[in-house]
Amino acid sequence: MTTIDFKHGTLIIKGEESQIAPASTFLKFDNRITCYRAKAYKYADIVTALHQNSNKYEDRAKKYAVLNLRTPNSIIPHRHQKSALQAWVGNKCRGLVVLPTGSGKSFLAVMAMTHVQRSTIVIVPTIDLVQQWAGLLERFFKCKVGMLGGGSKEVCDITVSTYDSAVLMMEFIGNKFGLVIFDECHHLPGPTNRLAATLCLAPYRLGLTATPERDDNGEEVLYDLIGDLCYREDIDELEGKILSPYITHKLELDLDADEAEEYEKNRKLYIDFIRSQGIDFSSKYGWANFISISYGTPQGKEAFAAYLAQKRIARTCRAKFDTIWVLIKKHAGERILIFTADNQTAYEIGRRFFLPVLTHHTKVSERKEFLQFFRDGDYPVLVTSKVLNEGVDVPEASVAIIVSGSGSIREHVQRLGRILRRADNKQAQLYELLSKGTAEIFISKRRTKHRAYQRSD
Amino acid sequence: MLTKDLIRCRKYKGKVHPQFINVEDSVLLQLADRLISAYKQETTQTRSQIEEYTGPVINTAGDVMLAKGLNKLLLDRSEFSHEEGIDYYTLRRSIFLASGTLLKQKEVNDYKKYRETLFSCNGLNLDFLNKGTYPDLPENERLISFKPLSAINLLKRYNCSLVQSLLLSANSISLLIRETKAAKIRQMFKYLNFFRLLSKITREHDHKDDKFEISGDEVNTSQIKVVIDGPLSIFENTQKYGLQLASFFPTVCHLDKWKLEAEVKYKGKKSQLTLDEKSKLSGHYNHYGSYVPEEIDMFQKDFQSKIEDWTITEETPFLASGDQELIFPDFSFRNRDKMVIHLELFHRWHATQLLSRIKIGEKKPDIPLLVGVDRNLYKAPEIKEKLGKSSWFTEHGFLFNSFPGVERVRKNLEQLAKSRNK
Numbered sequence: 001m002t003t004i005d006f007k008h009g010t011l012i013i014k015g016e017e018s019q020i021a022p023a024s025t026f027l028k029f030d031n032r033i034t035c036y037r038a039k040a041y042k043y044a045d046i047v048t049a050l051h052q053n054s055n056k057y058e059d060r061a062k063k064y065a066v067l068n069l070r071t072p073n074s075i076i077p078h079r080h081q082k083s084a085l086q087a088w089v090g091n092k093c094r095g096l097v098v099l100p101t102g103s104g105k106s107f108l109a110v111m112a113m114t115h116v117q118r119s120t121i122v123i124v125p126t127i128d129l130v131q132q133w134a135g136l137l138e139r140f141f142k143c144k145v146g147m148l149g150g151g152s153k154e155v156c157d158i159t160v161s162t163y164d165s166a167v168l169m170m171e172f173i174g175n176k177f178g179l180v181i182f183d184e185c186h187h188l189p190g191p192t193n194r195l196a197a198t199l200c201l202a203p204y205r206l207g208l209t210a211t212p213e214r215d216d217n218g219e220e221v222l223y224d225l226i227g228d229l230c231y232r233e234d235i236d237e238l239e240g241k242i243l244s245p246y247i248t249h250k251l252e253l254d255l256d257a258d259e260a261e262e263y264e265k266n267r268k269l270y271i272d273f274i275r276s277q278g279i280d281f282s283s284k285y286g287w288a289n290f291i292s293i294s295y296g297t298p299q300g301k302e303a304f305a306a307y308l309a310q311k312r313i314a315r316t317c318r319a320k321f322d323t324i325w326v327l328i329k330k331h332a333g334e335r336i337l338i339f340t341a342d343n344q345t346a347y348e349i350g351r352r353f354f355l356p357v358l359t360h361h362t363k364v365s366e367r368k369e370f371l372q373f374f375r376d377g378d379y380p381v382l383v384t385s386k387v388l389n390e391g392v393d394v395p396e397a398s399v400a401i402i403v404s405g406s407g408s409i410r411e412h413v414q415r416l417g418r419i420l421r422r423a424d425n426k427q428a429q430l431y432e433l434l435s436k437g438t439a440e441i442f443i444s445k446r447r448t449k450h451r452a453y454q455r456s457d
Numbered sequence: 458m459l460t461k462d463l464i465r466c467r468k469y470k471g472k473v474h475p476q477f478i479n480v481e482d483s484v485l486l487q488l489a490d491r492l493i494s495a496y497k498q499e500t501t502q503t504r505s506q507i508e509e510y511t512g513p514v515i516n517t518a519g520d521v522m523l524a525k526g527l528n529k530l531l532l533d534r535s536e537f538s539h540e541e542g543i544d545y546y547t548l549r550r551s552i553f554l555a556s557g558t559l560l561k562q563k564e565v566n567d568y569k570k571y572r573e574t575l576f577s578c579n580g581l582n583l584d585f586l587n588k589g590t591y592p593d594l595p596e597n598e599r600l601i602s603f604k605p606l607s608a609i610n611l612l613k614r615y616n617c618s619l620v621q622s623l624l625l626s627a628n629s630i631s632l633l634i635r636e637t638k639a640a641k642i643r644q645m646f647k648y649l650n651f652f653r654l655l656s657k658i659t660r661e662h663d664h665k666d667d668k669f670e671i672s673g674d675e676v677n678t679s680q681i682k683v684v685i686d687g688p689l690s691i692f693e694n695t696q697k698y699g700l701q702l703a704s705f706f707p708t709v710c711h712l713d714k715w716k717l718e719a720e721v722k723y724k725g726k727k728s729q730l731t732l733d734e735k736s737k738l739s740g741h742y743n744h745y746g747s748y749v750p751e752e753i754d755m756f757q758k759d760f761q762s763k764i765e766d767w768t769i770t771e772e773t774p775f776l777a778s779g780d781q782e783l784i785f786p787d788f789s790f791r792n793r794d795k796m797v798i799h800l801e802l803f804h805r806w807h808a809t810q811l812l813s814r815i816k817i818g819e820k821k822p823d824i825p826l827l828v829g830v831d832r833n834l835y836k837a838p839e840i841k842e843k844l845g846k847s848s849w850f851t852e853h854g855f856l857f858n859s860f861p862g863v864e865r866v867r868k869n870l871e872q873l874a875k876s877r878n879k
Contacts, residue, residue, distance in 0.1 A: 332563045
């Protein structure tokens with residue numbers, strides 16, 4: 001009889017050639033072990049092919065449990081959540097759902113788990129999200145939830161893992177789950193992260209994101225590993241109904257005379273070097289080229305130092321600190337999130353205004369406390385570099401101050417998403433602080449090329 | 458291991474050449490010593506204090522990248538933690554609760570006033586406030602443990618790390634081995650299993666047109682080619698096993714004759730890495746299991762001088778039993794009829810291996826293998842029971858004290874040859 005085993009994130013298929021034949025598209029003969037092997041994520045295709053041909057097989061691969069999950073009747077899903085679930089179920093419980101931050105993607109995941117009733121692993125980008133998801137699932141299902149990441153290594157019928165831990169662990173646990181949910185699934189297509197999906201045999205798959213688009217056409221990888229795009233709604237479609245109404249402000253701030261002079265001097269030195277060396281930043285290796293060339297010569301080292309100096313001036317000019325204070329006071333009584341591009345600036349703001357700063361250096365217990373005190377209103381302002389960009393639930397925040405950021409559209413949309421969770425009479429406001437006459441103006445234009453920002457306030 | 462920016466290599470015609478250092482160079486030994494001493498201070502130091510010391514050492518070194526690389530290896534052996542006995546969380550909490558209360562008040566509009574009011578709040582630690590509330594960031598962490606090593610070992614590790622860091626981007630490695638000591642090869646395969654890698658093994662003479670050969674006059678038929686990758690590698694070129702391949706590499710350095718080839722990524726481009734034992738790299742894993750008793754050499758000499766009907770072959774044979782189970786016998790003997798029989802010896806520390814061998818023998822009785830078992834090992838009840846019940850062992854096995862005599866081996870070879878002829 002044909003047998004299917006799970007080994008190190010792959011499937012080992014043994015049996016008569018004629019019996020295995022219906023699934024041959026998914027198999028490859030492995031000379032190293034003299035039998036057929038398949039990628040684990042093709043498990044559903046393989047058993048379906050064998051089943052459709054009435055070929056008997058012994059499935060020793062899947063080790064997931066049938067659960068009895070119930071959600072409280074008091075929670076009534078929104079229209080878009082019902083429609084999204086319906087579309088996903090109609091697609092054989094596989095595929096991507098695109099919904100903006102704050103629209104209740106987590107509850108949709110709970111609905112999917114209740115529908116499928118199989119052991120589930122939820123994979124998320126950060127440790128904060130592991131804890132947030134674990135707390136949420138424990139509240140809904142009243143059962144213990146396992147966690148992988150940030151020092152935890154416990155696997156339960158319902159487990160939440162970071163992408164990093166899932167990549168490391170999936171070759172050992174990839175057969176223990178019938179449903180895999182990829183939160184913020186735009187992280188999945190990278191060559192390493194995708195292993196979290198490849199090495200797992202879960203036949204049911206759900207991908208959740210607000211921004212699936214990638215510069216490298218990684219969407220195709222998402223469709224292959226998770227399933228087709230089955231439902232989508234954008235921020236502007238849900239604004240005012242499910243999400244809070246919002247206003248965005250761009251504040252262009254003048255550098256002080258000495259800052260402007262210093263900026264120009266360093267910018268020129270850096271740009272002259274780039275041009276003299278013919279470095280092209282539009283090329284894939286432009287940045288690596290700059291690092292490598294600048295390392296070798298004294299002029300290169302000077303140019304690199306100038307690059308860092310002009311960036312630092314633009315990111316942390318005095319006018320930005322003054323404006324932060326003005327905005328904090330303008331919105332006194334509201335919950336304010338301050339975003340920076342780097343930890344150094346975040347801690348500088350934290351030290352100057354005596355504010356809690358949340359970065360990857362913040363220990364887990366203190367992170368939890370910062371977020372809880374922020375939600376409760378004891379800490380009205382929270383400073384962060386990137387860890388709050390996505391996922392972490394801070395529904396009470398209504399003001400975001402972007403002190404500095406990258407040119408990434410995704411990052412900018414995600415930061416807006418942090419203040420959009422609906423609350424009574426809430427009017428969300430996002431401020432972008434830009435140093436006038438610097439490269440920040442150009443970077444801002446790049447990151448606001450999204451329908452969420454392409455409207456007049 | 459080294460980070461990408463610290464790998465020192467040269468590229469020439471698509472090949473990458475790690476810039477190994479001379480581990481006996483007195484200037485480098487001095488540099489290594491100076492760096493090590495930064496971590497071996499008697500008083501506890503913070504990360505930034507260590508950097509204060511290592512910074513000038515690194516910046517004034519002849520090769521800054523090399524010095525940074527050595528320092529990185531030392532950092533990998535260090536564990537840092539922030540100062541014990543200070544409850545930073547509580548100190549911060551009291552400050553943020555106070556600042557939060559003030560910030561919510563619309564009347565506190567002036568930054569200077571805000572600061573003054575905060576500093577005058579009761580119960581706040583002013584020293585902590587002045588330090589900026591985040592003295593426990595990594596730069597202020599203290600060194601709590603350091604795994605010491607000598608200067609020469611640091612330099613040896615550096616050379617090995619250059620290769621390991623390149624292998625992080627490899628999909629697979631191809632090894633050509635010429636090793637007559639079975640114990641060393643066994644040990645290598647033990648590590649292969651440990652790192653969950655798979656291998657495809659062929660005898661080199663099976664691939665006459667393969668240009669992958671040990672150079673010069675040393676080519677002979679006793680070479681084996683081992684292509685090492687992971688389970689998923691048959692489907693796609695994946696770097697998933699890069700870390701496992703890199704971790705496995707030091708075991709290769711223990712072999713006497715080897716040649717390694719791998720395609721790696723260096724500065725964003727694919728390059729070929731080729732190395733052999735002439736690079737004089739040292740592995741740093743313990744390899745007690747590959748201990749080769751002196752008696753092996755004595756036995757070989759004794760056997761060759763006393764026994765005429767059988768000769769010991771010079772090959773490095775392996776016997777594949779399927780499912781990645783490989784047998785590397787201690788000796789292979791050939792008689793006048795060109796029949797080859799292999800001998801594997803099990804000493805008192807080989808219980809697991811012996812049990813596995815009995816299992817394979819019973820499953821594949823055609824393998825021309827003779828097993829010799831030390832009586833000290835045989836005394837173990839589990840072994841005694843297993844061997845007593847095994848008909849395969851009755852035909853293929855014998856017991857010895859400490860090391861088998863040549864006459865004993867000859868007798869068993871004859872018996873097995875006779876039964877195989879039947």
